[in-house]
Amino acid sequence: MKGVLLVNLGSPDSTEVKDVKKYLDEFLMDERVIDVPWLLRAFIVRGIILRTRPKNSAEAYKRIWWEEGSPLIVLSERLQEKVQELVSVPVALAMRYGNPSLESGLKELRQKGVTEVLLVPLYPQFAMATTETILVLAEKLRKKHFPEMSFTTMPAFYNHPDYVRVLSASVQEELQNREWDHLLFSYHGVPERHIKKSDITKSHCKIDGSCCNNPSPAHRFCYRHQCYETTKQVASYLGLKEGTYSTSFQSRLGKDPWLQPYTDQTVAGFAEKGTKKMAIVTPAFVSDCLETLEEIGMEAKEDFLEKGGEEFYVIPCLNDREDWVKVLARWMDEWADQ
Template sequence: MENRGVLLVNLGSPDSTSIEDVRQYLDEFLMDKHVIDLPWLIRRTLLSLFILPSRPAKSAEAYRAIWTEKGSPLIVNSENCTEKLRSKTNTPIELAMRYGKPDMAEALSRLAKQPDIEEILLFPLYPHYAMSSVKTVIEQAKKLMQEMGITVPLRVHPVFYDHDGYIEALVESAKPWLEKDFDHLIFSYHGVPERHIIKDDPTGSHCLKDKSCCQKTSIAHKTCYRHQVYQTTEAFVEKAGIPIDKYSVGFQSRLGKAKWLEPNTLDVIKQVADQGARRILVICPSFVSDCLETLEEIGIGAKEEFIKAGGESLELIPCLNDHPAWINLLKQWIEHPLTY
């Protein structure tokens, strides 16, 4: 469709590393019912009494460790990607964040005002489906469009966790690191609470019912984050030729005391160190842009833990960011969107 506008949406970031800006960002982020899926009053109480009094200062310190002269790495990387994509197509493209700026409502408004626009393609920048990422972006976009009176049809680009083009781009971007001498490769995916997986199971009887649920054919896999990340891993190692004994999977970024997907990335890192690995690589395929969770949590924090456990070096493989293979793939999908 020639008269299509595209809205790329990523997670978001504080405006600055000040404690107040970080607090404001965390409040918006964690009050989302798809992130902390508890009743509003419980969420509000949890944040006001237990999270926001202390966490912003700690998070602000972490942001300061990776902040750039141009600002938040997530925003900078997303903007660089968007600009390179715009240079390759005449399709109107806007970038927004689910939380913070660039603002989604303003981006939708600009697209809706494009002359002769016939369709808005909503493109959540997440390879895998989760209620705390893809679902909340879709629902927020629909909500804003209704409130703003935007009647242009909304088309949602599907997740692409096992698409050949995505896997090829991921392997291509990682190639300079994979060609190095390393002992072990760890796939570190953003964690989610197990109850999110269960809630998104349309069958109500498949996900996490046994250890092999992700290997059994089911319609639940369309919205199963756990199944999808393992599919990404399997496709990547097959394409890259990584032996089965040379890679592991972990889940990072836990919050709260609920049961989250296992194993924890830090536990995996310590385990491979105990088993003799001295030079490891970590790749984070659930992120398309480097951010706090990759640069600070893995690139700094996990690296320190690995060295303490006896390791020599932990190298973080960068996200796709604005890699040429990723830009070309996005251009292809924008012009010829995937369908569910």
């Protein structure tokens, strides 16, 4: 019997500092998030970051927390429920970090008789710290607890025509009755070394502004290329003029070089140069979360307005939009019918 496991990033169980600290420890101690030897990672995370960051992060979570709980969890649950109504196979939900765990999601499917699982990482673009870490943990759990199961993974859908169409529609709907000067596509940032580590050719990715435009097998796992390609295809779909849109990367950590340009500097720069009305979309996320609601919707907006901007439109993630739900359901049905 076939079944589907939707997997998103995750969230603390509450805004209490202890819960945020527990979540951050699981997240940041992942070797595909901070990819250094374990002892050094433990020193950085547990010896430095977790001494101060949980309190600050807890305050940030409090700013965006809903009465029902974490926005990311609530929105993911709504998505799962709506998709389940449209497909005949069981659909479970899991988070890579926090609850509901990957193990609990697989247990739920096993209890329903599922032996063939379609893993659906809810990330349009492939990255070490997102899709890859889900697949690695899922396989580890399969070998240990679910040997009777087999997994199929939905590939990155950053350039799938259905995804491009739905994402474009969400942008168009938000901006059609508004005046705007510039549209920024802001993606979650990753260290530059992650791009080179994911290069299956071991030679193509140079992050020099040109390699992402030159066809290569490396693009299958190149987060940077996939982000720029998403921007390119949405801009083409919407007929956006050159100069009216751009791409940036947010949420960097530490002093190592991360993908640039940085979103915070980009937003501030546009305001300082006279841009008055800015719109921003976050296509690395399908569900609104701390990075979209607080980092973009609050911090970036406040910075833009303080530096002279007048209007800052944040376009919601796809969340549980009906057209997105239908697309996901169709992809699942196509797999289930194979």
